Amino acid sequence: MHAPSSLPPSAATRTRWAALRFLLPGLAACLVASAPRGQGETGFLRGAGKTDVAVTYFLDTYDEFWVGGDRVSMPGVGEVDRMGYNLYAAYGLRDDLDLILSASYVEAESDGAAGAPDESDLQAAVLAAKWRVLRRQYDWGEVSFSLLPGVSLPLTDYENNAITAIGDGQIDWRGRIVGHIQTHGGTFASIETGYDHRIGKPKDEIPIHLTVGHTFANRFTLSPFLSVVESLGGTDIGPPGTNDFPTNEEDYVRTGLSAYYRLCEDVGITGSWRTTLDGRNTGDVEGFTLGLVFGF
Numbered sequence: 001m002h003a004p005s006s007l008p009p010s011a012a013t014r015t016r017w018a019a020l021r022f023l024l025p026g027l028a029a030c031l032v033a034s035a036p037r038g039q040g041e042t043g044f045l046r047g048a049g050k051t052d053v054a055v056t057y058f059l060d061t062y063d064e065f066w067v068g069g070d071r072v073s074m075p076g077v078g079e080v081d082r083m084g085y086n087l088y089a090a091y092g093l094r095d096d097l098d099l100i101l102s103a104s105y106v107e108a109e110s111d112g113a114a115g116a117p118d119e120s121d122l123q124a125a126v127l128a129a130k131w132r133v134l135r136r137q138y139d140w141g142e143v144s145f146s147l148l149p150g151v152s153l154p155l156t157d158y159e160n161n162a163i164t165a166i167g168d169g170q171i172d173w174r175g176r177i178v179g180h181i182q183t184h185g186g187t188f189a190s191i192e193t194g195y196d197h198r199i200g201k202p203k204d205e206i207p208i209h210l211t212v213g214h215t216f217a218n219r220f221t222l223s224p225f226l227s228v229v230e231s232l233g234g235t236d237i238g239p240p241g242t243n244d245f246p247t248n249e250e251d252y253v254r255t256g257l258s259a260y261y262r263l264c265e266d267v268g269i270t271g272s273w274r275t276t277l278d279g280r281n282t283g284d285v286e287g288f289t290l291g292l293v294f295g296f
Contacts (some may be wrong), residue, residue: 023039028075039258040209040224040274041100042190043144043180045132046092053237054088054270056291062276062283068236069280076240077163078112080283081152084123084166084289096132101125107162114240119279122155123166141183150191161245168246170200176207186215201246203233213258221260228253237281252279258289 128150234249
């Protein structure tokens with residue numbers, strides 16, 4: 001539904017909003033087994049016939065992790081690094097509907113005494129649709145709500161039960177909603193939440209992703225974010241050689257900062273930094289992402 005605005009946007013405002021479409025959400029790669037998840041989707045849509053494509057490199061590392069609720073370090077685990085590449089694409093099928101595709105290639109390694117083998121493979125693809133079902137415009141800006149159904153599919157039969165596992169190897173069915181508010185001055189806030197039904201050993205999850213941001217001079221956007229994921233059950237990490245990683249209850253609270261700089265009308269640079277504030281059966285991860293964004 002579209003309520004008429006009592007004050008139609010000026011040409012400058014329309015230009016600002018058009019530029020904001022280049023602010024891509026965090027990567028949709030579902031890196032599990034202590035790998036960080038991406039920041040959530042925002043309420044921005046591309047517009048009918050428009051496409052955004054982001055190609056990014058990411059690196060995440062930890063040398064401490066939570067066993068249950070206790071943060072520990074172990075010589076057998078050492079430092080674990082996960083790095084890889086992500087492709088994110090969003091196409092505006094209509095002004096109120098985006099189709100989204102994300103896919104990741106991941107490498108993982110550990111320098112611990114246990115000698116965990118390095119792992120590398122295509123990890124997961126996420127297919128989703130973002131449909132704006134409610135929009136209200138006001139003198140100061142607008143408020144909207146979007147439905148975000150999707151599915152995460154493993155792309156290969158990779159190892160999923162190891163320190164260096166690149167994922168849990170299961171299918172996730174996602175039912176999410178995005179609330180979004182933005183002002184004519186370039187400030188915005190989005191919250192994404194819902195329910196993820198996970199097929200197989202991992203328990204279902206409830207994610208909450210909060211993103212706030214501001215665009216400066218119609219070119220540079222800064223966006224702090226907070227991600228909370230709560231697993232609905234599962235086991236704690238057990239003794240070495242007995243643990244089944246996909247069954248572990250993995251909860252975490254992570255925060256970070258993303259940035260985007262528009263080089264020209266259709267090309268920009270994106271980057272983000274993230275760290276873990278708290279967790280359960282997950283790594284005390286810190287990492288970054290860097291990439292290019294193209295608009296068509």
